[in-house]
Amino acid sequence: MKPEYGLDFFKRFDIVMNALDNRSARSHVNRMCLAAKVPLIESGSAGYLGQVTPIFKGVTECYECQPQPAEKTYPGCTIRNTPSEPIHCIVWAKHLFNQLFGEADPDEDVSPDSTDPELRGEVSLDQMLKQSTDATGNVCRISTRLWATQCGYDPQKLFNKLFGDDIRYLLQMEKLWSRRKPPTPLQWDNLPDTTACSSSDDSADSGMLDHRRWSLDQCRRAFSDSVGRLKARAVELSEGDHLVWDKDNDECMDFVTACANLRAHCFGIPQTSRFNVKAMAGNIIPAIATTNAIIAGIIVLQAFKLLQGNSEECRTSCKQVFLNKQPSSTKKLIIPAQLVGPNPKCYTCSSKAELYVALNTKQMTVGTFEDKVLKEQIRMAAPDVELDDGKGTILISSEEGETDSNRAMHLASLGVTHGSRLRCDDFLQNFQVTVNIIHDENADGTGIEIAGDVSQLKPDNDVVDSNNHKDEVESKGQHGFDDTSDDDLCIVEEDDDDDAMEIDRKSLKRKVSDDTENVNVKRSCVVID
Incomplete structure (x- = not known):
């Protein structure tokens, strides 16, 4: 991501209209709009089908509130x-x-x-x-x-x-x-x-x-x-x-x-x-011009509601709209629906975003954890990771060269064991999540299983010391992250938790500038395509 399209860029607008074709980009814009507290109109089309969904922070589901179908992979x-x-x-x-x-x-x-x-x-x-x-x-x-x-x-x-x-x-x-x-x-x-x-x-x-x-x-x-x-x-x-x-x-x-x-x-x-x-x-369904024109028109209509009314009125008058290939039972192709509230277990927009990751701490390296878990699965751009051990041990820093020596080291050698909690923060996306580690002796150095709910994971009971850490195992979410498919349509938001960062990262932790909250150009919007 280019620095000029960070949080300050999104705070300039009153509304963002999305027309993207891949999951990574959608997730990024989702998080940026949540962090900037800017309404997002998410949209997409797939052949004759289409969807438009207004997203309000703390009021509707965010793009990552629900699990997405996984893309087929090949050996x-x-x-x-x-x-x-x-x-x-x-x-x-x-x-x-x-x-x-x-x-x-x-x-x-x-x-x-x-x-x-x-x-x-x-x-x-x-x-x-x-x-x-x-x-x-x-x-x-x-x-x-x-x-x-x-x-x-x-x-x-x-x-x-x-x-x-x-x-x-x-x-x-x-x-x-x-x-x-x-x-x-x-x-x-x-x-x-x-x-x-x-x-x-x-x-x-x-x-x-x-x-x-x-x-x-x-x-x-x-x-x-x-x-x-x-x-x-x-x-x-x-x-x-x-x-x-x-x-x-x-x-x-x-x-x-x-x-x-x-x-x-x-x-x-x-x-x-x-x-x-x-x-x-490109993992895409070829576009149909008529479908795109209809979806674009619905986006603009929803944008008019947002820009002309007050926020409370908009949140009740705006609808999630679906375009069908065949008429419904009421003989309609365009079907409006009420907006759905946020998922309290969503790792992106919940006030206490937490994940559970099952892996072998003795074989997985810090570098593999950063690349495969944080960047590939959780879609962080520039993660900073701190071990919640009372000492503030820094495992990964987004500052170039600060923690390069850790990349080849196994997680266990740095004190990461079953029950460890890792505070992960992405400065560029203004996104924080706590990762709870579940040690799996049977996994190899690259095998991982990720879920928002610990009940979805099946660690080896013979090697997990549940007596030491049973109090830390709580259900924090409901869906996993094996989501590399590019052709999905969803909605977006995030919780208002300005105090998510509890520990000062000192010289390794960059701060968001104090004046970013004041950057806002009224009645402006951006279309991201």
């Missing part, structure tokens, strides 16, 4: 070794984009996975290291980005490695192909003159270009052009910065479409049009 070995559906290739292509140009994640490696459980020792160590040693015999394992940098992001070399060498490497894993059709490598200067694979999509032969299936030669040209353009953009970035994949950016879409279809050809998977790749890669 890493399927993505890297044995794709069988177009979506597997699209996910792989998005991972490749991040490995080459974006924020690289070790969990999104695109190279063949020699640890695939199906192999069962089929590939010997000599085979795995055959092409990865230098002249002295030392193992040379380098990242995809470093290799690409060393070859100057040459499209031909990248192509031959990703769709030729890596595929031939997979063929060495014979166990994988005992009951599957083995993949076919591609070579830059020797492509079959065919469309990648047949498809049942009749729109491929007519209509707009985005609805047509590309030939392998078109995929190769799109790959070469997009790599060159993305490389040029990456060179202009400041050190440490990276590109972000965007479904509305032509270079990003061309790259993912080309890579996904080239990989699909290798594995005998039907090719996908650029239009459908965009829908699947």
Whole structure:
């Protein structure tokens, strides 16, 4: 998040109108509006369906009051070794984009996975290291980005490695192909003159270009052009910065479409049009202009009520509005409904926001806790974490370099055990939550289970010392956080708890400036799209 779009930015407005298409952005705007005490009109559409919901702090549900459906995930070995559906290739292509140009994640490696459980020792160590040693015999394992940098992001070399060498490497894993059709490598200067694979999509032969299936030669040209353009953009970035994949950016879409279809050809998977790749890669349902126009009109009508009336009148006159595909029993397509009150167990807007996290404190590192729990699951942007041990031990600081030495340390080594309470504060979002730790001896170093209610967690009773901490186990919420889906519509708010921070973080804790409460431009609004 850019600093200029922090809390002070949102406090300038009397109303915020939301038209976003992904959960992370919705959650962020939700928290910003709650912190700034600015009404939010949340909206969204999915094909013929739509929803508009005014959100008032402390009066209505907030966007995160109810659990959201989880997005389907795929095993890493399927993505890297044995794709069988177009979506597997699209996910792989998005991972490749991040490995080459974006924020690289070790969990999104695109190279063949020699640890695939199906192999069962089929590939010997000599085979795995055959092409990865230098002249002295030392193992040379380098990242995809470093290799690409060393070859100057040459499209031909990248192509031959990703769709030729890596595929031939997979063929060495014979166990994988005992009951599957083995993949076919591609070579830059020797492509079959065919469309990648047949498809049942009749729109491929007519209509707009985005609805047509590309030939392998078109995929190769799109790959070469997009790599060159993305490389040029990456060179202009400041050190440490990276590109972000965007479904509305032509270079990003061309790259993912080309890579996904080239990989699909290798594995005998039907090719996908650029239009459908965009829908699947962006986790979106293609927009219908009429639906969007109706939803936009309803947003404006709700905004008029907010801007013309006093706050109490607005909170009774404003409605949650749904747009249906088929008429209701009363023969209506547009259905108004009363606003729903806040969920007292919501971890975002309740006055005492608390979560319970089951994990193995002896194996999970502070860095994994920050990345996987705080940032990925709870969606914090710049967390500060303090152990509630009476001494104010700082585990994580948003100040650069302050707690880097802690990242590789296990939680238990820093005093985090079963029953520990961690005070987590996000300065940028003005968001605080207390995380209660439930030690799970059976979990590995990355396994986590998160819930707002301790009754949802199932720690190993043999290793949990309930006598020492039973008084700390209370029900604080009702829903978990496995919520990576991007196509949800919901509502937003937060409680008025200006005293949430009980402990001074001293030099490591930044303060919100005293004059932020006075920043307010009357009768102003912003549309976030």
